[in-house]
Amino acid sequence: MTATTPDAAALTAAPVERAPPSLLRRLPHSPVAMVGLGLILFWVALAVLAPLLPLDPPNKQDLMALADPRPSWRHWLGTDFKGRDILSRLIWGARTVLSVAPLAALSAYVVGCPLGLAAGYYGGKVDTLISRLSDIILSFPIIILYVILIANIGPSALNIVLAVVLTAAPGIARIVRGLTLEQRHLDYIAAAQLRRENALYIMFVELLPNCRGPLITDFCLRVGYTIITIGILGFLGLGLPPPDPDWGTMVKEGTAMISVRPHMSLFPALAIVSLILGFNLLADGVRELSLRE
């Protein structure tokens, strides 16, 4: 009665179309992304290898160098106003930046994603509440907000993370909300509702994975912004407490002598620029690749 049709056999044997390889595997096709990744990996490698490199301890003062702090064979990038080796301080400072910035951005995602998912999935009052709160936070000039926050709770790595979470989470929530709204009425969500999956499951298993493309790009950009933020806070004297090296603080300390000894500010500033550039280029490359799909 239900004779097997030629249809059945052929379907089973039907060749499966080759899917485009994953984003990570296509990364080498984007020169922009590779340059960005190179810059980031350069700093990551230095930061990881810091204890093994033949560097002066970052807080060791070379009183001999105080007379002439300019770059020399002894101190490749010169020394700062206290006679500390700038190269060593940059590399040790990279450890701080590269741990605090991604951690802060990640924490902001941990807070922002659920808020955005809830706003987009539930809509109505939940959406109104979350969206208006976000608007209020986002309407503050962000630097002023940082200054107020850090000045009040004191400069420390944890507090910088907290400040970044508070200011970045609303923006992340807004992106996730938009991506959720696009999918909310698609049939696979309805299918999940028809087997009574709970809201958390639908949000995190059905909705969130489909947001990953734009979120990866946004994450790279956000790490870049966070590095800027940490730099600015350091520059304003709200960076990590001394004497541990902090790139923003180093720029600031150099400004006093910028007309005679520009290298004291220039090298930390270049370090900040190169790392941010790395994250931005990676973000651009990833976005380009995902658009090419």
Place this chain on the structure above:
Amino acid sequence: MSAAVDSSFQTPAPAGRDLLVLDHVKVEYVSSLGAVTAIPDLSLTIRAGESYGLVGESGCGKSTLLMAILGYLGPTGRIANGRIVFDGMDVTKADAAALARIRGRGVSIVYQDPNAALNPTLTIGRQLAEVPMLHEGLDGASARARARRILTDVHLPDPDAVMDRYPHQLSGGQKQRVVIAMALLANPKLLLLDEPTTGLDVTVEAAVLDLVNELREKYGTTLLYISHNLGVIAKVCDRVGVMYLGDLVEEAPVEELFARPRHPYTRRLLACVPRLDSDKHTTTFLPIPGQPPSLGSRPRGCSFGPRCAGFEPQRCGMAPIAEEETDPGHAVRCVRWRELDQFESRDKEHVAPASPSAEKVLEAIDLSKVYELGNAFFGFSSARQLVANEDLSFDANKGEILAIVGESGSGKSTFARILAGLQDASGGKLRVLGEDLSRMPASRRTMEQLAAVQMVFQNPDATLNPSHTAGFSIGRALRKFGIARSRKEIDSRVRDLFAMVRLSPHLARQRPGRLSGGQKQRVAIARAFAGDPKMLVADEPVSALDVSVQAAIVNLLLQIQARRGATIVFISHDLALVRHLADRVVVMYLGRVMEMGPVASIFAPPYHPYTEALLAAVPVPDPTVKQKHLRLEGEPPSPINVPAGCRFAARCPRKVGAICDNTPPPERDAGGGHMIACHIPIEELKAVTPIFSADPGQVS
């Protein structure tokens, strides 16, 4: 000035002259991976004054051919070989200026989506007037005058008002009329139409096709009409070419093609098309086995070879198949066209439809769904109501296929969503297997109630989560419905379900991005059957698929239904398909039931005036069938603040009088469970002649 405008309409090219000649055209797309041949070697001649139809399923190269004719293949496409001669000029060798002239005054095109063809920021008048201003250097006033006249020609009511409107203020059908007007304004010798009615409601489609036929007579424009819909082609074309994988496999005059198709592909395609004179008890669709290969892996020899029942490696698989003339004007690319009867009978698929029992499993009683509209912001709310469903009362028996048909806005999908539990009703009752589920959305139903009613959705691209494998959601359903617990058990169940929908089990581990539309829809059916449902709600499950894929899915649904004995509520706008598979039919219009009854009674008199108009509008894939001419004015009105009387009164060609506007129509019993909601007495409704009559002179 007006005299000058008049004379600008050139006399039609003398009939019979070759207007467009494609001579061994080869089109390639070049990418970083190398060149891919979209059209290997295609020759085609269109004579002035004729209407040529190109049919084929998606991916067969129809649109590529159109773009090649326009000399607009984009940065990656190129004509690698051959000539395209339009009106004596070789398009392949034309420079940019000559191409602009051809595109402006020689060839015009009407695309599928009118929204993409019209600029949303300009008024209709401005966009239309641009055409003669640009191509003929007319001044603004006379260009507008001509635009206005052409709007009258495409039968837009009140052309002056339309001129000042923006595209979003027009309906879909009106927009497509404007696009056709715009194409005609350039006064082209050749009009290319690329699926111009796909996406329009059937009554609107019929009116647009009438318009195309009428304008063709009036202006003598030559048409090249591209469509996947054989019924539409049968309605507007004189000659038809069938494309498969970039090859023109068969070409014949329209009656000849439908009466005596010679190519195995054409024959299988026609065997997949639902017909209004047969149903699941008398005929079985003959789906085409397999899938078309990708352009990169074109088979040697006959392009249809790998899917053809009569494939013989020695004769079909060696060299490209030459074109052979079987009858005057009828050419086919098949070396075995004389031996069709030797291999075609071999692969008949038999589908035994389920036999419904008398047990009532679904009962809608005065079911209503009203959306309160209006902006609740700051407490201001207008008293606007959108009545999506009103007083729906019908039932379905166990093992039956109940089809709900209607045009967009009829409320058929709303009912489907209430039944499945994605929405709740605002009034009435909906008994499913004895329990009232009208106010029980999915979140309040028990697991058993959820498993009992499952749904298959319309859009194959949205039915599976792109982040998860094809088998993932089926596994979740099995777990949630408590059918399988351990991983091993789930895997084996998923394999069984994949086998049931005839998919290779290894596809369960693939992401949806790697599956074709038909495969995705099979996975969706497997998912719906995971909990062994008593009732399947299918909301246009095949309307986004090619006709051969549609046929396979419909056969599959019928087979699974016969085995599992489920009741299917089948939502569709396709009357021919409903004729094929339904046992009973409910016709809806603007949220209300107009007519319902056993399937045969719906397709024969007495008709509800709306059903009658729907049937008269159906494109029938058989040029010998005579169809009564009956067209509705306008388009379905908005379901917001509907009138008190009959919903259909505003468009009804048989309106009795004021009573239709003021009083809801009585439900008239036509016997045998056939109900018609109309003020016209049943005897009068019975007196109409059938919509369809076969031309006795020609029997296929």
